[in-house]
Amino acid sequence: MNLTEIYIQEVTRRLPEKNREDIALELRSTIGDMLPDDYNENDVKDVLEKLGNPAALASGYRDQPMHLIGPRYFDVYISLLKMIIPIAAVVAVISMIAEYFIGFGGEEAILNVVITIISEGIWRIIEVGINVFFWLTLVFAIIERTDKGKEQYPLSASLKKWTPEDLKTVIYIPKKKAITKLEVFGYLMWTAIWATFYFYANHLLGVYEGGGDGLRFVMPAFNQDVLLRYWPIVLVVIALEIGLGLYKLLKGQWTKKVAIFHTIVELFATVVSIVIVSNPNLMNQEFITYMSHLFSTSTKQFEIWIVGGVIIIFVVYAAISIFDGFRKARIR
Numbered sequence: 001m002n003l004t005e006i007y008i009q010e011v012t013r014r015l016p017e018k019n020r021e022d023i024a025l026e027l028r029s030t031i032g033d034m035l036p037d038d039y040n041e042n043d044v045k046d047v048l049e050k051l052g053n054p055a056a057l058a059s060g061y062r063d064q065p066m067h068l069i070g071p072r073y074f075d076v077y078i079s080l081l082k083m084i085i086p087i088a089a090v091v092a093v094i095s096m097i098a099e100y101f102i103g104f105g106g107e108e109a110i111l112n113v114v115i116t117i118i119s120e121g122i123w124r125i126i127e128v129g130i131n132v133f134f135w136l137t138l139v140f141a142i143i144e145r146t147d148k149g150k151e152q153y154p155l156s157a158s159l160k161k162w163t164p165e166d167l168k169t170v171i172y173i174p175k176k177k178a179i180t181k182l183e184v185f186g187y188l189m190w191t192a193i194w195a196t197f198y199f200y201a202n203h204l205l206g207v208y209e210g211g212g213d214g215l216r217f218v219m220p221a222f223n224q225d226v227l228l229r230y231w232p233i234v235l236v237v238i239a240l241e242i243g244l245g246l247y248k249l250l251k252g253q254w255t256k257k258v259a260i261f262h263t264i265v266e267l268f269a270t271v272v273s274i275v276i277v278s279n280p281n282l283m284n285q286e287f288i289t290y291m292s293h294l295f296s297t298s299t300k301q302f303e304i305w306i307v308g309g310v311i312i313i314f315v316v317y318a319a320i321s322i323f324d325g326f327r328k329a330r331i332r
Helices: 003-012 017-034 041-051 054-062 071-102 110-146 164-169 181-199 224-228 231-251 256-277 285-294 299-330
Strands: 206-211 214-220
Touching: 003 017, 003 041, 003 054, 017 041, 071 110, 071 181, 071 231, 181 231, 206 285, 214 285, 231 256, 256 299, 285 299
Parallel strands: none
Antiparallel strands: 206 214
16 A cells, blocks of 8 residues: 555645646655655655645645634634624514514414514524624635735734734723623513503403413403504604613613613603503503402502502612612722
């Protein structure tokens, strides 16, 4: 068995056809120079071991990397993946929920609605993640193979060689001050959920009764016409909350500006909520009667409990949330 020729074949078969002959001659000459005059098979093995794996040697001749994303771009690649995937996932889920409820006929049971949204949302997140991963990987693989630089040191975020000066552009964020992507995702999801319940309250919020076919919606809690009188101002609240979520995602930490923006949104949303809840015609009279009988109280008392309780919850939550925002912004 001629190990030298087999080795040369293993190298050259990985190379362009036009270069194989020349490189094969070069390799034979190199191996011949490295062998002693009276060599045996063990001498040949020693020489071939020094030359290394044929695939690695062929890669050297082709002047192309053996990896998809090398150390030079890997850190930047991973950082972009971590940044783009959550943003794309949030946008996809919000658009999916909006798209679903635009075509919602109001006939489905709430349990089916929740299951559909969750399953469709998970699938959209997976779909978006796969797409972002594929296209970003493809872009970096092309960059890797078109870059003529020979250095393998990791590049900084500015795609230049790292220097201590780069540390001046990095912001130190204490853990308790940081705003995580999961927190922003949850905040935007909550906005999508309450907005959905607002525009379809007469199909989703009310009295359900169990039966052989599962839960059955029998009575709405709110008068939808009264509720929808406030839709322009509710849209402003939704826009403010989405803007705040994206601003938090951009900043990545609690600052004085974030806390002020957060305070404005909380105060505005709380005032709007109180105005809507205080409307005496908001709740369905049939629902009030049903619930007052259920809790053995008068309809007036039930209304006072509900309206007063909801207002207290909104005010207390807003106060705690605003205080917590400024507390985190002061952390150094």
